[in-house]
Amino acid sequence: MSALLAAGLLLRRRSALADLLPVIAFAVSTAVIATVLGGTLAFAGRLPAGPVGAGASDEASVMGLIVMFAVIACVLLVPSAVSFGGGAARLSLARRDRDLAAMRLVGGTTGQVAGIAVLDVQGQALLGAVLGIGLHLLVTPPLTALDFGFAPFTVGELLLPAWAYPLLVLGVLLVAAASAAVALTGIVLSPLGVARASRTVRMSVLRVAVWVLLVVGLFGLMQLLPIMEETNAGLALALLVGMIGAVVAGVNVVGPFTVWLVARILAALAPWPALLVGARRLAADPRAGWRAVAGITFALVVAGLLMVVVTLGEPTSPAEEILITAMATGGILTLAIAAVIAAVSTGVTQAARVIDHAPALRAQHVAGAEVAQLHRARLLETAIPLALSSVLATGTMLLVIVAVMGGPATDARGALLYGGSVLAAYLLVLGAVAVSSPLVARGARGARRTA
Template sequence: MEALRLAPGLTAARLRSHSGDGWLDILAVLSFALSALMALTVAGGVWMFSGWATNPTAHMLQTAEHLGWGQQSDLFTAYFGMAMGAGGLLVFPIFSLGASAARLGARGRAQRLASLRLVGVTGFEAVAMSMVETVVQWIMGAAVGVMAYFATLPLWSSVTFIDQHINPAQMRLPVPLFFAVLAFTLVIALISTAVGLQRVRISPLGVANREPNPALRFWRVGASVAAIAAFVLWTRTDRAPTDMWTYVSMAFMLLIVVGGISLVGPFILQSLARPGTLTRSPAILLATRRILDDPRTAWRNVSAIALLSFIAGFVAAVPFDRSDDGSVSLLHDINTGVLITLAFGFASAALSTLMNQTSLVFDRAPQTYALAQVGFPRQFFGLSRAAQILGPLLLSTLFTTVIGVFLGYSTSALVPSTDSIVLVGVFILIGIGLSVLALLACEPLERHVLANMRRAND
């Protein structure tokens, strides 16, 4: 297993290299760090609210009585349920962030494995080396994430819930749960790496064979419709607003809908891209062909922003009406929780978008270099990349926002306010702005990669 001992050294060598590949490892480490920070912070928040539900302080009990809650335990149970619901909504961004990190530079990794096979490394050792590389990156990222977790704990003392400032000590996870959360992020990274390598067959001659992606099937639409129908049926059931399981079940049903949207999203992009093959614009034609070649990758480029728009649409379409039982006093805390959830979501979406775009720059560098050699101007590649990203982004955000507003309306049976609609528009603009910034960041990186591919005597 001498090859396995080389993996950490190869990772360190790429980080020190000037070819540009080291940027992928740096982004992977940053993504694992943010993933660990988010997972630990979310778990810490849920742990804090669970402590409030089982052992509330005298001040909290007095506040609950002042709000008019006959059964004070119902209030703390509701908060614990809402915390679990928010945590459930953030599971997918955390998973997506770790998965994107593990898939960074997939084709470059395949070429490295092919070279190693040529010098005698077995197929098992080649896959194991990729796993070791992922573990090395995860260890570096997790270490940064853990330090950031403890460094940011004091900042939560400025946030109030139930008219009480958060005690950062209550967000410190017990040791078993702490390592369980970190193990969860590591498992995500390893599974994503294993799945990504399944599509790459490395022959003994050192050739990486990549099969074309099969066209996506219509069953994805049926699965998505079934998920949405299941949520609508859930809204017709009797639900107590103070029952913890109401919020837990809502988060679970929303995760099912998110899964359905993730299934149908690539199919929709594939279907809408087919008419684009009739265009006379070379840039749009190249973007369309790339979407049709791999609609799953096209969806991953916009999925983080699209799914966040779904959550924003759902939350904005659930206004809370005033009542006499004290629930109106929960509005401030609910808005605070929503803002925290969306802040985490946008942080992961921004980094995920940047990682996906950077990875595509390296994966498609040979094709880009070949087109540049036959006379395509430099701005052609930027226009093609913009058409490949911004078109699907606008369509997917509109699609997911409409679904979010519809499901939010079905939950509350109230017409969304003008402020809520404006809030959704702001979220969409922020998401589009993040994607545009990621596209702009890829321009100098692409020039650097193409310059390194040129021979010294050119």
């Protein structure tokens, strides 16, 4: 039967790409983690050995501060890369539905099948992690050319100690297994198919409350900081870095809630079919909708924090010059890495969503939805979280700056830079939607072949 033929063909065709997506995601995630950790350790390695006295060099006097900023960047980037790796595990599982059901049908117990599924994810994670380390080794030599205002780093400084690499692979495998295990809960693995819990998604207001608490906590901490610095400066600093990281990460808690709320309102009022479908799909799975723009949100927050660096002004001493050069280079490097995570995660998520939606696309096309209308629905499905993301990112970034610096930066260059970043973010996501567009037409016309 043609329908069956088509389904089989579609599956065979898509499997090559669908298999590749999680591996790419694991590889980029591993490469980012290795490179960022290696870089942070390289900064720490330049710390002067003894206490910094009055006669210390310019470099030694500011190195403590520079290392602190390196740690902040590391705290911002690594969790983002880790969660991206976890997303890759979910992606890998989503496409295994038919295989899992077939295994149950021939007599596998739920436990056995779940075990096989997790192992399957681990296989891709292992391949991705090894490729990722290769990628890390490849990009490290060019990084030595970066000017931080002091003697350039050597390749040896930027690489992790040899024993760390097996540990990193192990860590990626653990994250993949944990994400796969979490994704498997709430899924019914039956011989007749894999059913995801079809309960209506409800997003708790608790998500907003958590985030508000984090922001209030950051402001509270800033009040306490002067007192704490006198007794334990190290702890105070660690708390501040941790709190900023928590507020930035908290955007991912409040994000799905806003997507859910806005999507429900839009779906109820939608006068156009594309908006109806796009908004309903977002309301049904706001987390997935948010995931598609999470990388972007994060990059925007980083870009916003970079504004602070740009507005520092002219250096008045050689030490200050080193500090400003290091922060500018480091800031741009952080933004570049965040942009890489954003670009890859957006592209991978978009392609995965189209592959997952192929049957629905096909059904709509048969019932009379033109391919252009399907494109519009998908564009809206991304544009809604994107708009919310840029609002949330801007808000968070301003809150953090106000909390830490005591007032918003008023420099026009900073605002211009930020505006440019927002524009770049929109272009990036819309580009990812466009790149995966041929998949939509292919999914919609699945059974159509020329004789």
